[in-house]
Amino acid sequence: GVGVSSGQVVLRLDADMLVYREHVESQMRWHHLIDYGVALGHKLFVDFDPAAMTPEYVRDEVAAGRADRLFDRESADPHWVERLIGQHDRLRTAGRLSYKVFIGATGSLHRSLFDAAGGMAPELVLGGDTEFAYRVAQQGAVFVPDLDTSSWHLGRSQMQTRRDAGTRYRSPYVSNRVPDFHLRRKRPDRQWEVPLVDVVVDTAERTLEEVDTTVSALLDGSTPDLRLWLLGPWSRLNDERRRPLDDELLDPRLVHETFRGDPRVRFVEEPPETDPRVPFRLFLGGGPALGPTAVADLVKEIDKEGAGLLCAPLPGATRAGDGLLRLERGSAYARARHLEPEAEGADLDRVVEETHGTHWIPGERFLAADEGEETPTVRPEVLQQRLDKALVEADRMRARAQRAERKLRWFTPGLGRRVLRRIAR
Template identity: 35%
Template sequence: MTSRVRHNDYGVLRPPAIGAWQPSLTVSVVIPAYNCAEPLSRTVEALARQTYPAELVEVVVADDGSEPPLDVPGARVVRVAEGWGRGAARQTGQLAASGAVIHWLDSDMLLAEDHLEAHMRWHHLIDYAVVIGDTRFVETPGEEGVQSAYTRKTLESTRRLKDAGSSAYLQHTGASSSVRADLLRAAGGVDTGLNMAEDTELGYRLAQAGAVFIPDAEARAWHVGPSTVMLREKEVHRHNWSYLGDLIPDLRWLRNHPRRHWLVPYLRVVVTATTYEQTRASVDSALAGTLTDAAVTLVGPWGKLTGERRANLDDPLLDLRLLHNLYAHEPRVVFAESVPSSAAPSPFLLHLPTGWVLGADTLAKLVRHADKDLLGLVSVALTEGQHGVVAARLERTAAFSRAALFDGRPDDLVDEMYGSEWVSGSEYDFVTAEDAEPLTGDAAKWRTLASRRQGEIKALQGEVARLKAEVERLSAAATPQPAESGGRGPLSSLIRHLRSAG
């Protein structure tokens, strides 16, 4: 692997033409199946006719409780032993697979003979590709078929995902997609508890692991019959959105409740425990902001807190113990012995120096700034210390995960593939614990509202000044009005209005 893809713009890659290269990677085609012997046999027969070398291909069918059990010539059948549904079947199949690449396939697919080859040429170029086949829906075999309306619209509006940014994973589907086995396992494999939308949720976690999503028009396949989404779209969304809000923080419209606790935080703040007061000020500010699905990892030697007899007020670990007491039952605070290397599956990680306090809207503003240009790192200069600049760091999980796939300095790699910037702490409302306002009631909400209104006032004052200057220019050039008008023309009215507004 040598190519470094920026964001999701895989256009820098030059895959070989089909039939004009020499494959070497093994691939396991994993097919979840349930009571579908006839269409499944058709799919497996199509796999036997592939141009990709047969000695590099294995077919694994994950039988999700079919009765009678499936017997599929040309495939290795593994029975789902724990759980049921597509998530459990996909995970069972991929755990049994031995290939360097896992190729997901639905059980009712018709494949062009070069389908596998089209997928696999990308995996020979980079090892963080997720390749998505060109699936058309047909009523009967032999038809040309059509893409889903959502897929067609997305591909057309994003230059086939090159401009899709952090949302490219939404095109990930289990009907025909492929990924390196080690990247899949680094992302955590398939969620066995999901029976619908498991491919979308997996796509999200693959994105956080650094994946680039590549839709290949030459990886042709046909799905016999419409998808469930085509038939019952509103019901599918009603079902899936009941839990995807917990699992995919990137779907912001599913998190519009102002006080809910969510399973996967949108942003994780890391604070190292020092004194009780300084640490508490930092942690509490992270929990009190307008970005309500933020969580905190509090780092310290928590294993030293044992239950032996001690002098309560003279305990050498007193501050550490007080912090543990304070946040022991706060679900948004977790205790860790060391700084986490990644916030995955959360999309953002903020390293906050202890003793620095966030403004009510600080986290939301930082994320908005990072998302404007899909930056991988935003460094916040806070002050000049004895050992150099004291800074907070907002890191995009996907960017640092991708950087970890290469040799080199992570910050430099992130800057190359995502971009990075320095900003001023005062611009984003960072203050020291000593200078911070108390957090009481709905202070976060009202402080943020006041800050926004101040910004609006400044903008309006600037507009008034501009209009006054324009009026003065027009006044100097205008022909004097007749005396009988009494100075009541539209220009005079505008001048009076602006003077009163000033």
């Protein structure tokens, strides 16, 4: 539908929506102000009897400005997104959560933003609105709830009438594509199609041991859904005759051979292009021994502050590239590039600081304890992560045991009676 249309703004309405007379005009006001805004229309769910209202009658009532009287507002059901909108000052304080309320039925955005996000994914039969909203957010969009007019959703939504079945279907499709999808967090031990973080590690002038210290800590850490990009002179590695132990490219060669078998590792000579689907990019040099929860802790810290850039200086660095953990929020940098297309480097960081803020924090908290040092007290949030993971595993094993018990009962008739007699004895 969007592909064959020609308007500057795309407004999506589900076929079972009945909007007030001012609904379209009200949303268009926002798009006159900014071209990276997303307007969300208000709606109420009502039971609908087609025989009770003719299309002609409804049309006349809407034209006369009486759409709000077609149904009883007191008996209508609000959408769950209204709670999130109300809790976060009309999304002013919602931060990264804003996209979660842009889930179809009624909403609009500039065609340029629609195209930049890649449009709707046709392979997602259900859950496509959530996934599309996430990609729009990754383009640096601002989500604006337009509450000055409303609409009626004729009948109940699928997620209201068949919530469990709908959630079961959507979960794997959305989880693979949306890193902060809440159901995905229940499987923290898994790798997904879209990683949570792209990690760029500079290996230039580093030894195998230095690179191994950093990369192995990342690969073995509590965040497996990451993608590593190792910067190095890989094109210079060839099969020409050389003295193996005196090779000037000995360390790059050993690094390449050490990690080339891991599917999460890529070898590049320049920092990779930004993947708009990935929410974060982490830059660091090879050498620092990161703690097992370092990536998760960095993401949690930048989300807590709502910042676009987090910088964590490391103690005892002897080279400039070793001295900083730099975590970038992809959506913040996308908006900065949209606002100032010519900005690069420090100038781009300045724009991000103006729009989202830059957060500085000491980097030692993200490092592993040295051998021989007394193990520091585990932080409460780390214990909570371990507990959540253990509870998920316990639920999985409990379900597996129940399935095994049902099979055992099926194949061994009378087993329950024999077990009860044995217990009675």
